[in-house]
Amino acid sequence: MVSRKDNSLQSISVQLDGKNYTYWSYFMKNFLREKSMWSYVTGVRIKPTDETTTNYANLVDSWETDNSKIITWINNSVTHFIGIQLDKYETAKEVWVHLARLYTQSNFAKQYQLETYICALQQNDMSVQEFYSAMSNLWDQLAFTESAELRIFEPYMARREEQRLVQFLMALRNDFEGLHGKILHRSPLPYVDSVVNELLAEEIRLKSKADKGSVTPTTPSIFVAQRESPPRNQNRPAPKVSPEECDFCKENGHWKAHCPRLLGKGKQQQQQ
Incomplete structure (x- = not known):
């Protein structure tokens, strides 16, 4: 074989x-x-x-x-x-x-079938380039059903290009609604292949924007962590957790601020 x-x-x-x-x-x-x-x-x-x-x-x-x-x-x-x-x-x-x-089908039956496919075709998950290729394939087949007289009639060919532009833009995803609205208001209307580059650029921009929006921080900033938990001054002694020895009377079991001798001495001075 x-x-x-x-x-x-x-x-x-x-x-x-x-x-x-x-x-x-x-x-x-x-x-x-x-x-x-x-x-x-x-x-x-x-x-x-x-x-x-x-x-x-x-x-x-x-x-x-x-x-x-x-x-x-x-x-x-x-x-x-x-x-x-x-x-x-x-x-x-x-x-x-x-x-x-x-x-082989009759010319009218083939035209009807292709027109149906074109009306039903939507971009959905296809890229702009993939969608343009799919639509162009149907347009090329439909062109073969046209008579030779129509192909040399300039007003008909101009009308056909306008119709293709409308069919293509209206079948795009809603992501491109703003751009295709501007294109449809241009005068004269451009050909489909001349706006594909604009749509490709817009597709890249939308994808970049979506990629940036999907990035979320996974760890807190080191600066936030420092504000929430300031470092301890290494030269400053840590406070005592429990009373050990009074700095005034040198006895254990209380702080200097609660020393009974120091408190008694203060009372005596007030009475004098």
Whole structure:
């Protein structure tokens, strides 16, 4: 089995998921044309059957190699669920017809489906860049449902860009309400891609603000601790806890302020 990591077997970056067939088929068709292999899909280049042809074996081998390469390219550009349905087909044409029959919708039905997806899409937990990519993918698919005449009509294209801007801004999270209100009041209105940078900068600012607000002190300041518990003066003797010896009469059991001799002497002096 050929490894999917082989760069020669990687085709387009768009992956068919069943909802974006018009978008996917456009890129796949152009990719095969660039490789000069679109004729295998249309059936113009068929497998040689005349065994009398010169170099018949080499021609068959070359056709089978290219046919298998196209099938591998297609298989590598679809989801796994779609890919497992392709193993019953032998040619690139059969694979292409099967996918077209399965996923081709009328232009109006496809437009209705995409408009519904766009209206329902909200930023929610997506980053600005992720949300812009998701919305752009839907807009690009919707553009394929437009006629060529509309694409060259400048008033329509200007109106389409305004509509995209409104759709994008109104689906942003409430975090950006202040900014998108200012954008909608600009005249003329800017294109969506020109305001994405502003939104990215605002996203960074909001994240920085949220990070700062979440920081809380875990330990009290050393200066607060010093004010609450001032250090003891090391040169000052600590007070006595219990009376031991009176400094006046030198007897134990009381302080000098309560010395009976000193108190008696004071009374005598008052009586005199």
